[in-house]
Amino acid sequence: MKCTQLCARRSPAAACHPRGRTLPAPRAASTPTIQLTVQTKEGPSVNIAVESGDILRTVLLAEKVDLYTTWGKVWQCGGGGSCGTCIVEVREGMELLSERSAAEKKKLAGKPATWRLACQTLVGDGDNSGAVVVATKPQ
Numbered sequence: 578m579k580c581t582q583l584c585a586r587r588s589p590a591a592a593c594h595p596r597g598r599t600l601p602a603p604r605a606a607s608t609p610t611i612q613l614t615v616q617t618k619e620g621p622s623v624n625i626a627v628e629s630g631d632i633l634r635t636v637l638l639a640e641k642v643d644l645y646t647t648w649g650k651v652w653q654c655g656g657g658g659s660c661g662t663c664i665v666e667v668r669e670g671m672e673l674l675s676e677r678s679a680a681e682k683k684k685l686a687g688k689p690a691t692w693r694l695a696c697q698t699l700v701g702d703g704d705n706s707g708a709v710v711v712a713t714k715p716q
C-alpha cells in the first residue's frame with residue numbers, strides 16, 4: 578500500500594507519518610502567468626506568457642526581442658545592472674513588477690519613473706498574475 582500523503586513512500590500513511598504529521602499541501606502545479614506585451618519601434622508588438630517571477634531581460638532575450646540599442650549591443654554588461662543599456666518603459670502593470678533595485682536607482686536617477694532596467698526587473702512575484710506592457714528603447 579502506498580502512502581496517501583504524496584510523499585511517494587511505499588508504506589501506509591500511518592507508518593510514514595506517525596503522530597499525525599502530514600506533509601504540507603503541494604504547490605500549485607503551474608506557476609501563475611503574466612501576459613507580457615512588448616512594444617518595439619521596429620515592428621509589431623510581441624505577446625509573451627511569462628511565469629510570474631521571471632527576469633524581464635531573460636524573457637525578452639529568449640523571445641529574440643531586440644532589447645538593446647547599437648551601443649548596448651556592444652557594451653551591455655550581461656545582466657549585471659552596471660551598464661544601464663537594457664532600459665524599457667513600463668506602460669502598464671508597474672504594480673506587478675519588482676521594486677527598483679539599488680542598481681536601478683543609481684542608473685536611472687533623474688529618468689522617468691516608468692523606466693526600468695530589464696535585467697533588474699522581476700515580472701511578477703511568483704504568486705501574482707495579470708498584464709504588463711513594456712516598450713523597448715525609450716531613450
Ligand code: FES
Nearest residue numbers: 656658661663696
Ligand atoms: S544589461 Fe547591463 S544594466 Fe541591464
